[in-house]
Amino acid sequence: MxxxxxxxxxxxxxxxxxxxxxxxxxFSVEWGGNLFHDGGIVTILQIVKAMFNPxxxxxxxxxxxxxxxxxxxxxxxxxxxxxxxxFLLGTLASGILVEGRWSRRFSAGxxxxxxxxxxxVHELVWAWLFVAAAGLSPFAAIFALAIPYGGTLGRILAxxxxxxxxxxxxxxxAAGAGRVQVLFYGYLxxxxxxxxxxxxxxxxxxxRSAAIMSFVGLGGLGYQIQISLADLKYNEVWTFIFFLIGLxxxxxxxxxxxxxxxxx
Amino acid sequence: xxxxxxxxxxxxVQLRNVSKSFGGNVALSPLSLTIKxxxxxxxxxxxxxxxxxxxxxxxxxxxxxxxxVIIDGVPSxxxxxxxxxxxKVGIIHQQLDLVDQLPVIHNVLAGRLGEWGIxxxxxxxMIPQDKELAFKALNRVGLIDxxxxxxxxxxxxxxxxxxxxxxxxxxPQAVLADEPVSSLDPARAEDLLAMLTDLVRExxxxxxxxxxxxKYARRYFSRIVAxxxxxxxxxxxxxDVSDDDLARLYDLKEDADAxxxx
Numbered sequence: 001m002x003x004x005x006x007x008x009x010x011x012x013x014x015x016x017x018x019x020x021x022x023x024x025x026x027f028s029v030e031w032g033g034n035l036f037h038d039g040g041i042v043t044i045l046q047i048v049k050a051m052f053n054p055x056x057x058x059x060x061x062x063x064x065x066x067x068x069x070x071x072x073x074x075x076x077x078x079x080x081x082x083x084x085x086x087f088l089l090g091t092l093a094s095g096i097l098v099e100g101r102w103s104r105r106f107s108a109g110x111x112x113x114x115x116x117x118x119x120x121v122h123e124l125v126w127a128w129l130f131v132a133a134a135g136l137s138p139f140a141a142i143f144a145l146a147i148p149y150g151g152t153l154g155r156i157l158a159x160x161x162x163x164x165x166x167x168x169x170x171x172x173x174a175a176g177a178g179r180v181q182v183l184f185y186g187y188l189x190x191x192x193x194x195x196x197x198x199x200x201x202x203x204x205x206x207x208r209s210a211a212i213m214s215f216v217g218l219g220g221l222g223y224q225i226q227i228s229l230a231d232l233k234y235n236e237v238w239t240f241i242f243f244l245i246g247l248x249x250x251x252x253x254x255x256x257x258x259x260x261x262x263x264x
Numbered sequence: 265x266x267x268x269x270x271x272x273x274x275x276x277v278q279l280r281n282v283s284k285s286f287g288g289n290v291a292l293s294p295l296s297l298t299i300k301x302x303x304x305x306x307x308x309x310x311x312x313x314x315x316x317x318x319x320x321x322x323x324x325x326x327x328x329x330x331x332x333v334i335i336d337g338v339p340s341x342x343x344x345x346x347x348x349x350x351x352k353v354g355i356i357h358q359q360l361d362l363v364d365q366l367p368v369i370h371n372v373l374a375g376r377l378g379e380w381g382i383x384x385x386x387x388x389x390m391i392p393q394d395k396e397l398a399f400k401a402l403n404r405v406g407l408i409d410x411x412x413x414x415x416x417x418x419x420x421x422x423x424x425x426x427x428x429x430x431x432x433x434x435x436p437q438a439v440l441a442d443e444p445v446s447s448l449d450p451a452r453a454e455d456l457l458a459m460l461t462d463l464v465r466e467x468x469x470x471x472x473x474x475x476x477x478x479k480y481a482r483r484y485f486s487r488i489v490a491x492x493x494x495x496x497x498x499x500x501x502x503x504d505v506s507d508d509d510l511a512r513l514y515d516l517k518e519d520a521d522a523x524x525x526x
Binding site for chain 1: 323325345346347349350351353354355356357361362363364365366370374375377378379380382385386389430434
C-alpha cells in the first residue's frame with residue numbers, strides 16, 4: 001500500500017507554495033523612495049512621539065469623556081437591539097421550535113439565510129445606507145450596528161443550540177414540555193454561559209465599530225479622532241485612542257467577572 | 265359483560281409483537297409483554313439484550329419497526345405528546361436527563377411543564393410555581409436543603425434523586441427507569457431502589473426498571489422479565505425465579521459468545 005507522494009506530503013507542499021508566494025510578492029513591491037511619501041517618515045516619528053505626550057488639558061479630557069460616553073451609548077443600544085434580534089431569529093434558525101424534519105429544515109434554512117444576509121453587509125455600509133435614508137441621527141448608528149451584529153449573534157446562538165446535549169432535552173419532552181418550554185428550560189440554560197461570553201466579546205467589537213461609525217459623521221470618539229487627524233494634532237489623537245482602549249479594557253474586565261459568576 | 269371486565273383490568277403497558285432493529289442489528293425480535301397496573305417489574309438480562317430499547321419504546325421515545333404498543337388502553341401513536349403522555353408514563357435515565365445549569369428546584373418543577381402553559385412556566389423560572397409540590401418531593405428524597413443549588417454541584421447519587429423528585433411531581437401512571445442505580449455504590453443503590461419502590465407502591469403506580477444486578481431485582485420487585493437477544497427468556501413472579509434460571513440466563517450468553525468465537 002503505497003500512497004502517492006502528493007498525498008503523504010500535501011501539507012509540506014502547500015506550505016512551500018505559500019512561502020514561495022509570499023517571498024515572490026516581496027519582489028513586486030517597489031522598495032525605492034516611493035514607499036513613503038515625502039515627509040512620511042517624519043510624520044511617523046511625530047505620531048510615535050505624540051503617543052508619549054498625549055494632550056491632557058481639561059478641555060480635551062472633557063471632550064474625550066463626552067465622546068466616549070456617546071460611543072459607549074451607541075454600542076450599548078446597538079448591542080441590546082442585536083441581542084433581541086439574535087434571540088428571535090437565532091432560535092428560529094436553530095429549527096427547534098417546529099415539528100417534523102422538513103419544516104425544521106425550512107425554518108433553519110430560511111432564517112439562517114436571513115441572518116447571513118444581515119451580516120454579509122458591513123456595519124459601515126449599513127451606516128451609509130441609514131444616513132442616506134434617515135439622515136445624521138443616532139438611530140442610524142444604532143440600527144447600522146444592530147443588524148450585522150444581530151446576524152452574527154443569531155448565527156452563533158443557533159449553532160450553540162444545535163450543539164446542546166440531546167438527553168436533557170429528550171427528558172424534558174418526556175416530562176410533557178412543549179417546544180417553547182423546552183427552549184426556556186433546556187436549550188437556553190445550557191447555551192447561556194457560552195452565549196454570554198460571546199456577547200461580551202462582540203460588545204468589545206461593537207465599541208470599536210461604534211467609534212468607526214463616527215467616520216460617516218455620527219459623532220463619538222472616531223469623529224474626534226478624524227478632526228484631530230485632519231488638524232495634524234497627533235497628541236489629541238492619542239488622547240482619544242487611549243480613551244477608546246480604556247473603554248475596551250473596562251468591557252473586558254466586566255466580561256471576565258460575568259463569566260466567572262456564570263461558570264462557578 | 266366481557267367488555268366490562270377487560271375495561272377494569274386495562275393493563276398499564278401492553279406490547280404486541282413489537283420488533284426493532286438498528287441498521288441490521290436486531291434489538292428486539294417480535295416480543296409481546298403485558299404489564300398490569302401496580303406491578304413492579306425488573307427487566308434483567310445481559311448487556312445488549314434489548315432492555316433499554318424496550319423501555320424507550322414503552323416511553324414512546326423510540327418507535328418500533330413493527331407491532332403495537334398500548335399504554336393504559338390507548339395505542340401509543342394516538343397519545344398526544346405533552347400533557348396526555350406525561351400523565352401516563354415518565355422515564356428516568358442514568359443522570360443524563362437533568363439540566364445541569366438550572367437550580368435543583370427548576371429541574372424538579374420541570375415535571376409540571378405538561379400541566380403548565382407557556383406563561384406559567386416562564387413565570388416559574390423567576391417565581392417558582394407549585395413550590396409546595398416541589399418541596400414535598402425534595403423532602404421525600406432528602407434533598408430539601410439543596411433546592412436552590414445549581415444541579416451540577418450535586419453528586420451523582422443526589423442527581424439521581426433529583427430526577428426521582430421530578431417524577432414525583434410529574435406523577436405518571438407508569439414509571440420507567442433505565443438502569444437507575446448503575447452508577448451508584450451498593451449502599452446508595454439500595455437506598456435509591458427502596459425509595460423508588462416505596463414511592464411507587466404508595467402512589468399505586470406501575471414500575472418497570474432495567475437492572476444489571478439481579479440481586480436487586482429479587483429484593484425489591486414483584487416480577488422479573490429476563491431478556492436475551494431481544495426475546496423474553498423467562499417472565500415470572502419473583503418468588504418463582506430460581507437460581508438456576510438466572511444462572512442459565514447469563515451462562516447461555518457466554519455459550520453464545522463462545523460459539524461465536526469458534
